[in-house]
Amino acid sequence: MRHRTAGSNTRGRLLLTGKHLLLLGLSALMIFPLVLTVSTALKSGHDVKVNPFGLFSSFSTENIVRAWTVGDFGSYVVNSFLLSVPSTLLVVVLSTMAGYAFARLPFAGRSLLFYLVVLGLLVPFFTYMIPLYFQLRSMGLLDSLLGVNLVLASTGLSFGTFFMRAFFSDLPVELDQAARLDGASEWQIFLKVMLPLVSSGIGALAVFTFLQNWNNFLVPLLYIPSGEYRPLTTGLYLFLGGRSIDIGPLAAGTLITILPVVVLFVAMQKQVTQGFLSGAVKG
Amino acid sequence: MTTGATAEAAAPEQEETPRRRRPWRTIKAGTPRVTRKAQARLGVFMVAPLVAMVAVFLLLPMVNAIYYVFVDFNGFDPDPPWIGFSNFTELAQDPDVWAAFKNNVIWIVIGTSAPIVFGLGLAVLVWNVRRGSVLYRIAFFLPFMLPQVAVGVVWGWIYEPSRGWLNRVLETVGLGSLAKGWLGDPDTALYAVLGTAIWATVGFVFVIFLSALRNVDVDLVDAARLDGANAFQRLRHIILPQIMPVFLMVTTITLLGGFSVFDIVFVMTGGGPAGATEVLGTYAYSSAFQLNRISYGTTLALVITVISIPFAVWMNRLQRKLSLQGMGA
Numbered sequence: 001m002r003h004r005t006a007g008s009n010t011r012g013r014l015l016l017t018g019k020h021l022l023l024l025g026l027s028a029l030m031i032f033p034l035v036l037t038v039s040t041a042l043k044s045g046h047d048v049k050v051n052p053f054g055l056f057s058s059f060s061t062e063n064i065v066r067a068w069t070v071g072d073f074g075s076y077v078v079n080s081f082l083l084s085v086p087s088t089l090l091v092v093v094l095s096t097m098a099g100y101a102f103a104r105l106p107f108a109g110r111s112l113l114f115y116l117v118v119l120g121l122l123v124p125f126f127t128y129m130i131p132l133y134f135q136l137r138s139m140g141l142l143d144s145l146l147g148v149n150l151v152l153a154s155t156g157l158s159f160g161t162f163f164m165r166a167f168f169s170d171l172p173v174e175l176d177q178a179a180r181l182d183g184a185s186e187w188q189i190f191l192k193v194m195l196p197l198v199s200s201g202i203g204a205l206a207v208f209t210f211l212q213n214w215n216n217f218l219v220p221l222l223y224i225p226s227g228e229y230r231p232l233t234t235g236l237y238l239f240l241g242g243r244s245i246d247i248g249p250l251a252a253g254t255l256i257t258i259l260p261v262v263v264l265f266v267a268m269q270k271q272v273t274q275g276f277l278s279g280a281v282k283g
Numbered sequence: 284m285t286t287g288a289t290a291e292a293a294a295p296e297q298e299e300t301p302r303r304r305r306p307w308r309t310i311k312a313g314t315p316r317v318t319r320k321a322q323a324r325l326g327v328f329m330v331a332p333l334v335a336m337v338a339v340f341l342l343l344p345m346v347n348a349i350y351y352v353f354v355d356f357n358g359f360d361p362d363p364p365w366i367g368f369s370n371f372t373e374l375a376q377d378p379d380v381w382a383a384f385k386n387n388v389i390w391i392v393i394g395t396s397a398p399i400v401f402g403l404g405l406a407v408l409v410w411n412v413r414r415g416s417v418l419y420r421i422a423f424f425l426p427f428m429l430p431q432v433a434v435g436v437v438w439g440w441i442y443e444p445s446r447g448w449l450n451r452v453l454e455t456v457g458l459g460s461l462a463k464g465w466l467g468d469p470d471t472a473l474y475a476v477l478g479t480a481i482w483a484t485v486g487f488v489f490v491i492f493l494s495a496l497r498n499v500d501v502d503l504v505d506a507a508r509l510d511g512a513n514a515f516q517r518l519r520h521i522i523l524p525q526i527m528p529v530f531l532m533v534t535t536i537t538l539l540g541g542f543s544v545f546d547i548v549f550v551m552t553g554g555g556p557a558g559a560t561e562v563l564g565t566y567a568y569s570s571a572f573q574l575n576r577i578s579y580g581t582t583l584a585l586v587i588t589v590i591s592i593p594f595a596v597w598m599n600r601l602q603r604k605l606s607l608q609g610m611g612a
Binding site: 016019020022023026027028030031032033034036037040051052053094095097098100101102104105106107108110113116117119120122123124126127128129130131132133134135150151153154157158161180185186187190211214215217218222232233234236237240247250254257258261262265266269272273276277 | 318319321322323324325326327329330332333334336337339340341342343344345347348350351356358405408409412415417418419420421422423424425426428429430431432433434435436437438440441443446447448482485486487490491494539542543545546550564567571572577580581584585587588595
């Protein structure tokens with residue numbers, strides 16, 4: 001297939017260069033809104049008033065400082081972590097355990113339970129969000145860290161279980177048979193033999209779930225009505241409603257909201273993409 | 284079945300792939316009763332916390348949703364009156380519901396086709412690029428990862444009437460007459476929000492197509508090229524048939540997302556101006572939480588789910604049929 005003359009080779013190289021130029025242009029277009037955010041967030045107060053969207057025409061950290069203190073983004077950051085970290089841990093631990101059981105431990109009623117869990121993948125959160133509000137109210141879980149963490153976790157559990165089950169199913173049967181002959185208990189087989197083999201899956205699930213919870217807007221909007229423990233997403237929305245003319249601090253608040261996402265995604269691009277791919281392909 | 288199991292046990296060397304997973308029945312036949320009991324006990328123990336969470340935070344509210352639909356609940360009344368199907372009949376006659384539904388349909392059609400066209404185009408472009416493909420993947424996928432509130436804020440500035448970049452670019456290229464307040468004009472608001480959603484979704488479609496393209500037979504594409512097929516013909520007749528199951532899967536996901544769109548509309552326009560961008564999701568939210576019409580909002584949310592189910596089932600069936608054909612070939 002590769003009988004190419006010198007002439008078509010140069011032509012191929014030119015074509016490739018053109019392709020790269022096109023792709024670079026499109027990439028720049030895609031990340032332009034991010035560039036705009038950084039630029040406006042780092043402007044001086046005067047420059048924001050005169051020329052809010054001119055790119056990098058001045059430099060100052062005053063917007064960041066104002067968003068952090070006056071705009072309360074400092075406490076929103078803390079709340080975002082308080083809502084994302086425990087719920088992510090809960091998803092990872094429960095999904096890994098259940099995924100293992102659904103993949104490798106036969107027990108009565110297993111497939112029925114699995115179908116119930118998968119139901120969570122089919123029914124959007126939207127369908128039951130309103131009754132859930134009143135349920136949480138009567139359980140005393142509205143406006144509480146515990147309640148919102150539990151709800152956030154429950155929105156990720158179905159996917160997590162599905163995801164981890166696929167990893168455990170792919171491991172060879174000979175593994176646990178050998179461990180059993182060596183006298184390992186069922187729990188030891190899970191903990192010492194199987195768990196280390198799916199660590200890449202656990203990593204992908206953790207990053208993916210954390211980002212989902214960090215980005216979640218509807219859950220804190222609905223279930224933290226008083227505003228105690230308000231995270232970055234609803235905090236930014238509140239700021240937008242109250243002071244949309246205050247473009248400088250608003251840009252800084254936006255930057256604070258997206259910065260952890262951008263850093264985590266760029267650092268763990270492979271794991272995040274894997275999470276999405278398997279979620280989409282198997283879901 | 285037993286013969287199958289013994290045959291496999293008797294001649295394990297004849298297996299083509301030694302690490303192939305054996306059927307479950309084989310495991311059970313070879314597992315002593317003590318082990319099976321221990322496995323069942325541990326299995327129940329490991330599933331229990333998950334099942335408890337799913338029961339309380341998923342199944343219970345779902346059952347409650349069905350109850351809410353048949354009563355008139357205002358959020359406070361502990362014993363709301365039973366009203367049968369009144370919520371449904373009111374819904375069917377509510378012009379605002381139909382207006383919102385129309386916006387959802389527009390959203391589904393444009394918000395599904397545009398990301399698929401752009402995402403597929405980008406994936407084909409990046410397909411055989413070796414150097415820098417990670418860079419492109421990050422640039423294209425990043426928008427999809429961002430919280431939609433932040434996305435809404437920034438795109439609000441891009442659409443801003445006097446100093447926004449969209450109008451500035453239009454003026455620069457001599458189309459200044461088209462400049463307007465994109466989100467404030469009822470004629471353009473929905474499409475402006477859609478534009479933002481498309482920007483955010485393209486990367487998702489792109490990444491999935493790119494990974495599907497890895498399984499496409501490159502020799503076949505080269506052969507078609509030598510036979511004189513142009514780029515579009517190669518895409519249409521050689522590449523697309525091979526990635527059809529993935530194509531349908533992506534379509535299903537984006538299409539279903541179009542039924543329950545909420546965040547981006549809520550943040551960018553809140554359904555306005557004058558209801559121009561109201562979708563079923565924002566309408567259900569405002570009915571329940573701003574007008575205290577809990578039951579009406581719940582009914583609307585339930586209806587959204589119910590009308591989306593046939594699409595999901597149909598797509599899923601088509602996809603399964605196609606991927607089975609793919610395995611046979």
